[in-house]
Amino acid sequence: MxxxxxxxxxxxxxxxxxxxxxELYLCTTNRTGGKTTYFGRLLVNRFLEKxxxxxxxxxxxxxxxxxxxxxxxxxxTLFFNGSVMTSKRRAMGIFHELFLDDESCGYALSLNSSDQxxxxxxxxxxxxxxxFDEFQSESNHYCTDEIKKFISVHTSIARGQGEQYRYVPVxxxxxxxxxxxxxxxxxxxxxxLKDDTNYLRGNGFVLEQGYVESASRMQKESxxxxxxxxxxxxxxxxxxxxxxxxxxxxxKPDGIGHxxxxxxxxxxxxxxxxxxxxxxIYVDDKADMTFRLKITVTSDDHxxxxxxxxxxxxxxNALRFYFEKGCFRFKDLRCKEAxxxxxxx
Numbered sequence: 001m002x003x004x005x006x007x008x009x010x011x012x013x014x015x016x017x018x019x020x021x022x023e024l025y026l027c028t029t030n031r032t033g034g035k036t037t038y039f040g041r042l043l044v045n046r047f048l049e050k051x052x053x054x055x056x057x058x059x060x061x062x063x064x065x066x067x068x069x070x071x072x073x074x075x076x077t078l079f080f081n082g083s084v085m086t087s088k089r090r091a092m093g094i095f096h097e098l099f100l101d102d103e104s105c106g107y108a109l110s111l112n113s114s115d116q117x118x119x120x121x122x123x124x125x126x127x128x129x130x131x132f133d134e135f136q137s138e139s140n141h142y143c144t145d146e147i148k149k150f151i152s153v154h155t156s157i158a159r160g161q162g163e164q165y166r167y168v169p170v171x172x173x174x175x176x177x178x179x180x181x182x183x184x185x186x187x188x189x190x191x192x193l194k195d196d197t198n199y200l201r202g203n204g205f206v207l208e209q210g211y212v213e214s215a216s217r218m219q220k221e222s223x224x225x226x227x228x229x230x231x232x233x234x235x236x237x238x239x240x241x242x243x244x245x246x247x248x249x250x251x252k253p254d255g256i257g258h259x260x261x262x263x264x265x266x267x268x269x270x271x272x273x274x275x276x277x278x279x280x281i282y283v284d285d286k287a288d289m290t291f292r293l294k295i296t297v298t299s300d301d302h303x304x305x306x307x308x309x310x311x312x313x314x315x316x317n318a319l320r321f322y323f324e325k326g327c328f329r330f331k332d333l334r335c336k337e338a339x340x341x342x343x344x345x
Contacts, residue, residue, distance in 0.1 A: 005034030008042070008171075010199075011208040017201040024205035026172045026183070028136070033210065035173045039131055040075045042171075047105045052128035054106040055157060056098070057170075059134075059143055064089075064096050067108040071098075091120055114149040117156050125160025130170040136177035147186050176209070178245050180333045185266075190334055250330050253282050261293040261315070264301045265338040269294075272319075281322050283339055284331035297342045319343060 006029055016022040029035050043054040056071055058064060064087075072085035087096040087108060094116045096108040107124060109117060117124075143149050158168040172183065184190045187202055193209070200207040257273030260281065264270070269287035274280075295315075296306045320343055322328055330336040 006038050006210065008035070008038050008208075011206060014199065014201065014206045016204055016206055018203060020204075021167070022204055022206045023167060023169050024172060024187075025169060026135075026189075026205060026207040027210065028174055028176045028208070029210040030175070035210075036133055037075055037078065039133075039171045039173060040071060041079050043106070043129065043131055044072075044075065044080060044100070046129070047100065053104070053126045055124065055127040055130040056106065056108040057130050057132040057153065058108065058110045059137070059141075059146075060112050061093065061110045064093070064108050064110060067096055068098055071108075072100075090123075091116070095120065109153060111143050111146060111149040111153055114152040114156070117153055121156035121159060124157045125166075127157050127168060130154070130157065130168060132170055132172045134174050135172040135183060136174040136181045138175075138177050140178075142182055146182050150183075178333075180245070180337050185334060191332060245333055247333065249326070249328055250332060250336065252284075252331065253278050253280070253329060257282055259288055259291055261295055262287045262289065262291055263295050263297060263338060263342055264306060265297040265341055267301065268334070268338070270335055270338050278329075280327040280329050281319070282329045282331075283335040285335060295342075297338070316343070 006027075008025075008027065011025055011027060014022065027035055027039075046052045047054065056067060058067070068085040068087040072080075076083055076085070083101050085105075086099045086102075088099070090097050094113050095110075097104060098106045098108060107127065109124075154168065154170065158166045160166070178184075179190050179193055184193065187205060189200065189202065189207060192200060193207075197207075197209050200209070253275045255275060255277060257275045260272040260274050262269050262271060268285060269289065271284055271287040273282050273284075275282055294306045295312060296302045296308055299308070302308060319339070323339070323343055328339065330339070
């Protein structure tokens with residue numbers, strides 16, 4: 001990007017893969033690129049100009065504390081000097097109501113309170129758009145069943161005003177942590193995203209994978225980042241490199257492999273095939289469901305005709321031997337994650 005700071009004008013102008021108006025706008029850039037500032041200013045301007053209220057979405061309820069300052073402090077000094085934003089706890093702190101210069105302008109909600117929020121959905125019928133900042137977790141600390149809770153919260157908001165469903169766009173912004181984060185996996189982005197992808201259209205969503213050069217340059221020139229230049233986090237922060245991904249051993253072999261087993265993880269079946277001529281095991285998501293040996297990694301995936309992994313010590317030890325010798329190859333990072341989870345048991 002040539003601009004000094006992030007500009008989301010193009011992202012917001014895009015149609016989804018079907019030519020329709022998206023309801024999910026996902027955006028990642030390197031840190032300090034200005035995306036939070038851009039979308040925060042957009043929400044406040046829409047309220048000031050059209051009276052359209054907004055929702056701020058967080059992951060956990062404790063994050064609602066000081067939500068007004070976290071959202072408004074920086075943009076107030078840049079664009080809304082003299083204005084004050086405050087918040088009031090509602091429903092025993094389940095959500096907060098936001099006020100701009102004493103006028104109600106929106107709400108702050110958490111995914112982990114999705115069940116309780118259903119009871120107050122009538123209060124959120126005036127929310128016109130939602131901002132979900134840091135939708136990717138650097139520490140991989142997501143809610144249990146986060147996608148279901150995300151859908152539930154949006155459903156609670158996108159009702160009312162005489163409509164069974166209202167169009168309520170969500171701006172999901174963050175840094176590039178992992179291409180197998182829950183949202184990319186659920187939306188099918190993990191399988192399609194490449195390093196040089198700038199914009200990606202999907203069914204109901206558009207994604208921008210941006211890079212703000214000026215932010216990267218200023219961070220690299222700082223003495224602090226120079227001191228830690230060999231640390232992977234500096235590359236993630238400055239160069240838009242996915243923090244938690246390692247693409248080593250992601251490659252497809254030639255020939256036909258000997259089918260070993262099907263492993264089910266997070267609802268997806270993965271195939272393990274041995275390529276004797278290459279001396280390694282290849283993992284992809286093209287499972288042969290007629291093959292006898294079907295194994296589940298966790299009890300959540302357990303069902304009829306599957307056996308639990310922990311009951312197959314000999315097989316598990318053999319897989320660990322292959323892995324320790326560097327004799328695994330994977331179709332993509334999702335397949336790699338499944339095997340890593342299996343071998344960690």
